[in-house]
Amino acid sequence: MTFTITSESLVRDIVNELPKSSDIFKKNRIDFCCGGNIPLSQAAAQNNLDLDPILDELKVVFEKYENEEKDVEVWTGSDSETIINHVITNYHRVSEEELTLLSPYVTKVSRVHGEHHPELIKMNELFYEFKRELLEHMEKEEAIVFPLIKQLADGTVPNREEAIQMIAELEKEHDHAGEILRQIRAVTSDFELPLDACGTYRLVYARLEALENLTFMHVHLENNILFPRYLD
Structure with missing residues (x-):
């Protein structure tokens, strides 16, 4: 384009x-x-x-x-540290920024239009639940699990079974994040806009859908490329 x-x-x-x-x-x-x-x-x-x-x-x-990553399959041949650095730069930092910037818009739309569109009240609750959990999840990945994966890769991990268990826990957290996104999509009727939707209303739905896509790509790269190297 x-x-x-x-x-x-x-x-x-x-x-x-x-x-x-x-x-x-x-x-x-x-x-x-x-x-x-x-x-x-x-x-x-x-x-x-x-x-x-x-x-x-x-x-x-x-x-x-x-320039956002469209085909993460190119990472199948990359070493784990390269993938981890890519995830942190292109998914963690981008997600953190978007969650921060999008928050006031979500709050505003819920407050202004929630009386006539009660689904926005639920959307607001789900968004902030998703935000809280994803931020905690990414912090744990960077502080604890990614260093363990690097140790698994070079054979220096002190407790292999504990490290593998923590990776499995991340997958469960991914599942829960996906469920919250599914609920957001359901409550907004697949981000279908009402006739009286203002510009901010449209903006929120567009960016929520983009955030969903960003998260799915993030999870795909970890669940389907990085983690299986150590869980299989």
Whole structure:
């Protein structure tokens, strides 16, 4: 795909096509929700902003999105340490950032629209449960289990059975995270938007679905490529 965002692109269309662009607009106090039906150039002018730096930021976000790992099967021939470093950089750090940035949007949509769309109250609860558990899970991986896997790989692990048990526990945690995501998808009817959905509402659903995909790729790389080397 080619970067096609220009000064004449509507703000709302940019967010619809590139949900992560909302972070740039929020930082620059550009209204992408109620006031998003205007060209980017006009939105920048209204806020006394230079257009070119904003376009540059949008291009960076676009390129980062385009370069996300699409086929993790290429990692089957990589050593464990390389895979672990890839997971930490491309999944842990990215997930941490997205969970932090997405949280206020989820809270806002639940608070503003929850009265007429009670499913958003449940979505909010599930999201924060998922956030808490995934952050704890990733911290445990980095602090405890990944170092053990490196020791398993080079034969220096002090207690092989204990290390293997901890890897098995991570798989169970993956299953639970997947179940929470399944519930989020179910309660939102597969992220189906109601007719009265505002820009922020649309943004939340788009980014929740992207977070789901990111998590599934993260889990696939560990469960299907990294962990089987030591569990079989």
